Amino acid sequence: MDIYIKLFEVLFPVFFIIGIGYFLGKKDPKINTNFITKFTANIGFPGLVFYSLTGTGLTFNEFQNFFIYGIILISSFSLIGIVFLYFLKKDLIRNLPPYILPNTGNMGLPICLFAYGNHGFGLASSIGACVILGHFTLNIFLAQKKFDFSVILKSIPFYAVLFSAFWIYFEFETPNFILNTTMLLTYTTIFLVLMSLGIA
Numbered sequence: 001m002d003i004y005i006k007l008f009e010v011l012f013p014v015f016f017i018i019g020i021g022y023f024l025g026k027k028d029p030k031i032n033t034n035f036i037t038k039f040t041a042n043i044g045f046p047g048l049v050f051y052s053l054t055g056t057g058l059t060f061n062e063f064q065n066f067f068i069y070g071i072i073l074i075s076s077f078s079l080i081g082i083v084f085l086y087f088l089k090k091d092l093i094r095n096l097p098p099y100i101l102p103n104t105g106n107m108g109l110p111i112c113l114f115a116y117g118n119h120g121f122g123l124a125s126s127i128g129a130c131v132i133l134g135h136f137t138l139n140i141f142l143a144q145k146k147f148d149f150s151v152i153l154k155s156i157p158f159y160a161v162l163f164s165a166f167w168i169y170f171e172f173e174t175p176n177f178i179l180n181t182t183m184l185l186t187y188t189t190i191f192l193v194l195m196s197l198g199i200a
Contacts, residue, residue: 010114014107017191021198033199036192041136044192045105046160047185049129052109053164055179056122060169063126070130074100097139104128106197110190129161 024031053063081099085092102108105128112124136155141147152158167174 006115010111013114014110014194017194018198021195021200023198024195025199031199033196036196040189040193042156044185044189045132045157047182048105048109048189049125049132049157049160050164050167051179051182051186052122052125053129054167054174055183056118056125058119058122058126058168060165060171062123063165063168066123066126067130070127073127074130074134093142093145097142101131101134101139103197104131106193110194113190129157129164132157133161 052058077100078096081096082092084099085095104124109121109124109128113121116123133155136157137152140151
């Protein structure tokens with residue numbers, strides 16, 4: 001019985017927020033979610049990455065290991081996706097991203113937060129950081145059908161991951177006002193992204 005109570009405690013907040021988005025989407029089918037997209041890409045995710053890596057007790061070795069696990073997972077699913085799409089005779093470029101770049105930031109991160117606490121959230125965010133980088137770089141390369149280094153240079157999440165990794169590598173102490181600010185950005189981003197799932 002305890003396991004069911006724990007599952008309810010973990011899943012209820014996530015699906016409740018998605019339900020809010022669903023209700024708002026039904027009430028106003030033309031609701032504009034462009035603000036959510038721009039906010040999460042330019043402010044929310046950078047704040048989330050920094051807080052989850054620097055404010056959850058994560059060490060650089062843990063971040064490095066789980067980031068590498070993320071690369072291995074993406075690479076493995078890339079091979080599986082290529083094989084499946086080849087045999088199904090589907091467009092490789094158009095259909096490969098859903099195989100290799102899951103929306104871990106939408107539901108995965110809050111579920112890990114509620115299930116495993118702050119440290120588990122930090123570990124999950126290490127893999128999430130890898131996936132987020134893929135969304136803002138590899139996904140664009142596939143859509144454009146070419147490698148464009150300027151995409152990386154213009155990617156704010158790329159700098160957020162790099163800066164956060166640098167911060168925990170040298171074990172800098174994060175001032176409380178920065179932790180508080182990025183914590184608010186983190187929870188705001190999670191709320192908005194979950195709500196946008198319901199709207200969609």
